[in-house]
Amino acid sequence: MSIRIKKLLVANRGEIACRVMSTCQRLDIKTVAVYSDADAKALHVEMADEAVHIGPAQASESYLKADKIIAACKLTGADAVHPGYGFLSENPKFAEACEENGIIFVGPSAASMRAMALKGAAKHLMEEAGVPVVPGYHGDDQSLETLSAEAERIGFPVLIKAVAGGGGKGMRKVFNAKELPSAIEGAKREGENSFGNGTLLIEKYIQKPRHIELQVFGDADGMAVHLHERDCSLQRRHQKVVEEAPAPGMSAEMRRAMGEAAVKAAEAIGYQGAGTVEFIVDVENGLDGAPFYFMEMNTRLQVEHPVTELITGQDLVEWQIGVAEGKPLPLSQDEIDVLTDGHAVEVRLYAEDPYNDFLPSIGKVGLFDPFADAGATGRIDAGVRAGDEVSIHYDPMIAKLIAWGEDRTQAIDALRNLVRETPVTGLRTNRDFLLKCLSEQGFIDGDVHTGFIEEHKDVLLKKPEPTAEDYALAAFAIVAARQARAQGDDPWKILDAFRLNLPASEQLWFDGTDGDVLTVHLREDGSKLSATVESNDFEAEIIGFVGDVLTFTMGGKRERMFAEVDAAHVTLIKGDATLTLARHARDGGGDEDADGPGTILSPMPGKILDVKVADGDMVEKGQPLLIMEAMKMEQTITAPRDGKVTGLGLKAGDQVTGGAVLLTIADTE
Template sequence: MIKSILVANRGEIACRVFRTARAMGLATVAVYSEADADAPHVAMADEAVLIGPAAARESYLDGEKIIDAALAAGADAIHPGYGFLSENADFAEAVVAAGLTWVGPPPEAIRAMGFKDAAKALMAAAEVPVTPGYLGEDQSAERLKAEADKIGYPVLIKAVAGGGGKGMRKVEHAQDFAAALTSCQREALASFNDDRVLLETYVQRPRHIEVQVFGDAHGNVVHLYERDCSLQRRHQKVIEEAPAPGMSEVARAAVTQAAVNAAKAVGYVGAGTVEFIADASEGLRPDRIWFMEMNTRLQVEHPVTEAVTGVDLVEWQIRVAAGEPLPLGQHQIELSGHALEARLYAENPAGGFLPSIGVLEHFRLPEDLVRIDSGVEEGGEITPFYDPMIAKLIAHAPTREGASDLLAQACSEVEVWPVRTNAGFLARCLDHPDFIAGEVDTGFIEARIEALAARPDPTEPALAAAAMALTLTEEDAAPAGPWAALTGFRLNAPSSRTMRLYLGDRGFDAPLYSDDVPDDVLLTEDGEVVVFDAGETFVLTPRPPMKDAAHSGGGDGAIASPMPGKVVAVSVAVGDAVARGQTLLTLEAMKMEHALAAPFDGVVEAISVSVGDQVSEGVALARLKAAD
């Protein structure tokens, strides 16, 4: 009998598990790093235990500290959430050895599915269709290159122990393979302490279809239908939905049965996700859907499955871990409506999707429109130590069109400052005609990246709101007198009032046609006005910027760190001639690699860092001299 549960995680998933645990009458225990001392998941739990410094390897990845915390707090069970130690079989075994209940699959199932090469071989033996590729033990660069040439380009390199898009590279041409392999192996080693890779043929019009499965200790295994996670950027999921658009009953029966067979093949218990890649060039055909991998944990996108089935998957996890049978049989699990989830990230799409960090001075999410799963709050801080996801927005409606419209509206109403987010980008994805038509695949975003990532101009209502806010501020500061009431006065024409506002070095004529300042307008101490419009955040000022500020950003040849991070690669040397867009250095921050490119053709004049250096935001990394 479980009476108290510790969540070995942080952020929104810790809060999510605590909500269900509380509803079940269970006591809750949080763990936290020094960076998360004031985090919402800490305040939400009945008890919280400090487990170490900000670095994940010294806190959330230290299984011994987490088990000690559970024992000290008197917890009966440990729920791993996702990420961190959720798919670590050794940790799962240590939890059980300590006399605690592991809210997850058996360690042997985690091991069986933990390495992509072994998992694919196991699935092939169980007659689950797998993607063609190379799964061999020979990991030499020469052998891998030869196998890639044999498979044909484009080819996909994937970390054997990978997940979440880390340690994965698409290679278009043979001459790019060596560099992509090195980068993939380096990222895999940093993320999973394992640099082994496998190769797969790259499906030309891929759809990412996954099936939620659930098993219990009594031999029962069910599926809870499929999700479509095809909208991705750099192999990271952006928008997920259930059920998959265009999925026929024949194809659904085939893929869900394959998923159940996969789970049974490893004696699966608990929540798991079987992921498939589908060639959608001729629609979703049963014979063109192949097994990719199995995630032996709860998925980030599990709320869309909860929405269309009415099942609380976390409650099922806890009950199954306690030895209970599955609450429902397969015939009792029905689909209802359509659900979509958007991942709100702290990043700047218009700035190359670089992560954004800082204090959430203003933080408003549309909780009256959609379900919000979040682990941050106003006044909290987005740090460089962890994943940059701020929240998940989940919409459910009777139809896909209705759910999409609702989610697009919700993304448009997000207000976050001064941290940048991808809310506007998400809204544009959801409003795109091809997405509305269900014409999605994993290349959807990349093929439309310029239109989707580019920030639009502020609308007239947004400009008017900003102008009125500044006008009222100036009027409050100005002395009263008869002339103050003559703003816009004309002898022979209607009153017309405008104000010149600047967004960077671009000027806009903002109309003044209201005396009310909307709630979604902020005034800064620097005399700027922040206005939220269609998910975007605009900082406007009544004065043009100084020339130096308007022309900064790499034009002088200085390459500065856009965020705190670790230098993991220096790709050039002093004196090298480089072309615009060529990678100079690579930083690792927020669990991802970020390449810094040359802003113009030139020669490397200086490099001020080395591999392994930890750098702060704004630190000079290199300098270029423009080509003659």
């Protein structure tokens, strides 16, 4: 007997909350968002029909508070909860609390979660069900003597893992007996600190593994199916970077064997809803016929589920809702097998710095449009947009970019194009790193494994360095942005480098890669620009700067690139490289012996309080020129060099935008 979900609360945030809500909108199911202090203006809150505040920014005081989620359901009359992934999605106590309060939990039963929660117990269960597992030890005796003896029996190298672990925490590779005691101690300590459980298991360490997982589904009638595999082998520190479906190079026989094993795993625990059975495959001698072993089962929807959706044409969130309503699965295994078509690839776009050990980057998103046209074969799943903050409190994922093709080559090409056409500025991202991964020949050939990124790190993690041409382009972007900001036709109100009967000229300063100040000598004649950078000459003609796209001709070739200009930086996104060039400090950087740049820009939006000089005045370095108010603080703008004031058209009370030209200090020669 099935029921009808009328209002669903999404107990999550970010892109997965938006993803679930999009399906609910199509199914005419009302949605409720929950949000913390940090997410009051978040995209998922705006998408929902209703929203409930559940606490401070810390997840432990908001999104992880089951009682607050239950209270939000009662307040809004939500009859169901979708947990997304992460947070409470695999918490059996939360699933039980929903059931006790008459709320439908869109996910598996608490019993299924518990069966797969601890890796050691899950492996025992899989062994009994006839699912192959990695040779190892999963016993209760946790003494150093027993663990050491078991490691010797299994044979080095081995992998020490916390039974309640995840994301690489509580995990150690051990290559000989000498390393074992400290590895056991460290893994146990990390397991206790991260998961409250220091129990360990030991497995044979597969030296060239592929991570292949099967999407499974089960319903209340006992039917279980798989929707084929996903290859998630490109990882860094056990975190997935690129996912694709189907797995490249897998034979039909191996696919059938892994599919049958995954369904057995689901049936062994009477599984209902969406789940993922993860296998590790030893590809030391190639994929065809390679041994595969059960690793773990995730009792929720996975981040990478869109690639499965694209090759099957199915909405897995709709399947989840249907199972939760008591409906049978919409397709049989035979129907799924016939239905599957093409290839799909996904990358995770993160606010992180690949060139600094992938440290998360926080701040405000500049350019980024999650609603941009992804093309007929592309898809963007995002939970942020331009102007949103990526904070320290949550996962720094910005979006998932996914593309489909008739074959793997087409899918990779389509995804590369989608990543190139998805600019993000304002903080560091892994965009360029993703493009390098998708372009690396080994990946294109399908020679993927979990050590791929480490193996190719010299290429994948090589930071791009700006060239003289890049600095010229940055200068051209500054001029184009200035022209785009100029309002009205009154030439006396346009703050530029105009000179009577001569082409306008000026100097722009940037921080060079060697720590020195790099000067760009710029000449402007209408839309035609020329620049000299370290004896290199460049010429361009600006066609337009609309939105974030700068269109120009250079060397007889029409080009376009994404650009963002502010008072402190110019960010250029061209091809596979993102370059953020720092504009040199307008006050000379505090160096009393160095002349600063002559063109002075407003450091941020603000109001002019006082003008201390007049146009044509001779001034000395350090002399006060203007006093402005910005963010409720007064700031004195001083002369960065000796010279003559030109282009000053401001008076007290004028409002200025960030990056606007205030005046220029011209040479006196």
